[in-house]
Amino acid sequence: MWRAVRDRLAGWRLAARLARTRTRLARITAYLARAAAGLARGPGLWRRSRERRAGPRGTRKRAAFLAWVGGRAGRSATVAARRLRMVVAYDRAAMAPVLLESLKADLLAVASRYVDVGEPGLQVELGSRRGAVNLVVTVPVRRLERSRP
Amino acid sequence: MDGPTAIVITSGKGGVGKTTLTANLGTGLALLGKRTVLVDADIGLRNLDVVLGLENRIVFDIVDVVDGFCRLKQALIKDKRFEGLHLLPAAQTKDKSAVSPEQMERLCKELKQEFDVVLIDSPAGIEQGFRNAVAGADAAVIVTTPDVAAVRDADRIIGLLEAEGLGEPRLVVNRVRTDLVRRGEMMDVDDVVDILAVDLLGFVPEDERVVIATNRGEPAIMRQDSPAAQAMRDISRRLAGEAVPLAETAPPGFWSRLRRVLGLGAG
Numbered sequence: 332m333w334r335a336v337r338d339r340l341a342g343w344r345l346a347a348r349l350a351r352t353r354t355r356l357a358r359i360t361a362y363l364a365r366a367a368a369g370l371a372r373g374p375g376l377w378r379r380s381r382e383r384r385a386g387p388r389g390t391r392k393r394a395a396f397l398a399w400v401g402g403r404a405g406r407s408a409t410v411a412a413r414r415l416r417m418v419v420a421y422d423r424a425a426m427a428p429v430l431l432e433s434l435k436a437d438l439l440a441v442a443s444r445y446v447d448v449g450e451p452g453l454q455v456e457l458g459s460r461r462g463a464v465n466l467v468v469t470v471p472v473r474r475l476e477r478s479r480p
Numbered sequence: 481m482d483g484p485t486a487i488v489i490t491s492g493k494g495g496v497g498k499t500t501l502t503a504n505l506g507t508g509l510a511l512l513g514k515r516t517v518l519v520d521a522d523i524g525l526r527n528l529d530v531v532l533g534l535e536n537r538i539v540f541d542i543v544d545v546v547d548g549f550c551r552l553k554q555a556l557i558k559d560k561r562f563e564g565l566h567l568l569p570a571a572q573t574k575d576k577s578a579v580s581p582e583q584m585e586r587l588c589k590e591l592k593q594e595f596d597v598v599l600i601d602s603p604a605g606i607e608q609g610f611r612n613a614v615a616g617a618d619a620a621v622i623v624t625t626p627d628v629a630a631v632r633d634a635d636r637i638i639g640l641l642e643a644e645g646l647g648e649p650r651l652v653v654n655r656v657r658t659d660l661v662r663r664g665e666m667m668d669v670d671d672v673v674d675i676l677a678v679d680l681l682g683f684v685p686e687d688e689r690v691v692i693a694t695n696r697g698e699p700a701i702m703r704q705d706s707p708a709a710q711a712m713r714d715i716s717r718r719l720a721g722e723a724v725p726l727a728e729t730a731p732p733g734f735w736s737r738l739r740r741v742l743g744l745g746a747g
């Protein structure tokens with residue numbers, strides 16, 4: 332009886348569709364769970380989500396989230412758009428990638444004077460959205476107080 | 481559209497559909513009752529004439545006009561199929577330096593006394609040919625396809641247009657494959673508009689009927705069975721100043737419908 336039903340329902344495409352929908356649902360649940368955990372931990376998430384609504388970086392995060400939930404995150408269109416945002420930003424800033432590397436080194440040196448920087452995680456990115464070019468720097472901090480030499 | 485305007489159709493990257501769009505939008509504008517002249521500014525690589533199916537009627541060309549070998553009227557080819565449509569062909573044997581930006585400017589001024597719309601088909605690239613094509617223009621239309629190379633080049637051109645005083649170009653995204661967009665394997669029009677940060681004039685789906693019509697030297701815009709033709713008719717009307725709403729890039733799938741219901745926008 333179960334076999335008959337399954338045979339009727341099967342067909343690769345339907346199965347694949349269901350599987351995709353299931354992963355999406357799983358992703359949404361996981362996200363909501365994390366969001367709830369964040370809320371339980373305190374006001375941090377709320378503050379972050381307000382910033383998100385305000386800035387251009389926020390729209391990018393939302394777009395990335397929607398792409399991810401929709402299962403489009405790894406699709407070539409998403410990859411193309413992300414690569415283009417970078418390359419167009421460099422073109423507009425007329426900044427060669429090598430210059431960005433030396434900017435990275437300088438930023439690292441300056442930040443290290445104040446905090447203990449976890450160097451491997453340092454990220455410097457030019458991004459463009461709605462015509463504005465942003466320099467986004469992420470400096471992972473290992474310890475807040477720098478041990479004086 | 482108030483008063484006569486010269487509009488340059490340009491792109492940066494070649495093969496994205498500038499010539500096709502110039503021919504079809506020009507036909508569309510003529511059908512809307514605008515007196516229209518198409519200027520082929522791709523000197524040395526003349527092809528607007530074959531796309532329009534007027535290749536057998538050329539006597540003089542743009543270089544003959546600016547050099548004073550003939551009068552402007554003598555070089556203009558009147559398209560007998562469409563009332564009000566004219567072509568000023570490029571020279572095939574000269575190179576780009578045969579015309580200067582100043583000469584182009586004077587030529588466009590003269591054409592605007594006779595016509596409502598001057599559409600200029602620009603060559604690919606950012607060299608002298610491009611500078612000639614934009615010299616006499618009052619407005620610019622950027623053409624791109626939704627691929628990384630074409631969009632990057634379009635961004636460069638937008639920068640150059642700003643330098644030429646054509647600061648608010650409008651964008652046409654051509655050859656959009658809705659099937660690929662839906663599968664997430666081609667950037668959608670929103671992505672391209674967002675990256676380039678310019679106003680969208682419209683998008684044209686990939687459509688083999690465009691190729692077939694062009695083979696015959698007939699403007700595809702006349703075909704009633706073609707989604708690309710419908711899109712180009714809408715774009716012509718927008719160029720003429722009508723407010724025509726933009727169509728959907730692709731029939732909305734489940735997730736975009738859900739997003740809209742949840743009020744999350746297009747993402």
Ligand SMILES: Nc1ncnc2c1ncn2[C@@H]1O[C@H](COP(=O)(O)OP(=O)(O)O)[C@@H](O)[C@H]1O
Pocket residue numbers: 491493494495496497498499500501604654655656684685686687688690691694708
């Ligand atoms: N919407 C479309 N669908 C299908 N083919 C197209 C479309 N637009 C242009 N083409 C084809 O693309 C090719 C290049 O177009 P063309 O107008 O010559 O580009 P450009 O002038 O920018 O170099 C031509 O073969 C043309 O028929």
Ligand SMILES: [Mg+2]
Pocket residue numbers: 498499500522527602603
């Ligand atoms: Mg061309």
